[in-house]
Amino acid sequence: MAKDNNNNGKMTVEEAGRKGGEETARTHDREFYEEIGKKGGEETARTHDKEFYEEIGQKGGEATAKNHDREFYEEIGKKGGEATSKNHDKDFYEEIGHKGGEARAKQRDDDNDGKMSKEEAGRKGGEARAKQRDDDNDDRK
Structure with missing residues (x-):
């Protein structure tokens, strides 16, 4: 377990988050993650407008284009x-x-x-x- 010397032997925030995530993954099934994903998606749709989705879509497309070549696009097509x-x-x-x-x-x-x-x-x-x-x-x- 990673200890932060400046935290008097306590776990760092990062370590606590990692351990919590691992425990959640161990104790919950796929349906749990589908449900929280659905709730998160609904909340995001409620609180964001068309421009938000256009912006993240554009960013995603640009990132994908930087990471993949013509063969990738041919294959998915x-x-x-x-x-x-x-x-x-x-x-x-x-x-x-x-x-x-x-x-x-x-x-x-x-x-x-x-x-x-x-x-x-x-x-x-x-x-x-x-x-x-x-x-x-x-x-x-």
């Missing part, structure tokens, strides 16, 4: 895409493709230079992804 494809069907991909096409169309002027419309490109992209997902599922069977 791949995992996210695989998880999404397992949980959604063809209709989901058609819908998000359609929505993406509509949103993209609103961002640009319609210059009608003979190219496929943005809505059509989004719809076709959604349909192609849904077909690819269905083909992948057939290959797994």
Whole structure:
């Protein structure tokens, strides 16, 4: 046990905190930590505004970017895409493709230079992804 020579043989605040944390971890289960986390999250949401969450989100993103390379982001993107494809069907991909096409169309002027419309490109992209997902599922069977 670390003793502070200036505390007359008493534990330091840091040592007491560490020991208390270890004892709490030993005597409480996962549900306890979930409950206190939920309460803390609710209190934080009650006492903080949108700007607070934007700021901590930005800081977290910057810290993550400093600590990880392109391969990290490729891997988590791949995992996210695989998880999404397992949980959604063809209709989901058609819908998000359609929505993406509509949103993209609103961002640009319609210059009608003979190219496929943005809505059509989004719809076709959604349909192609849904077909690819269905083909992948057939290959797994």
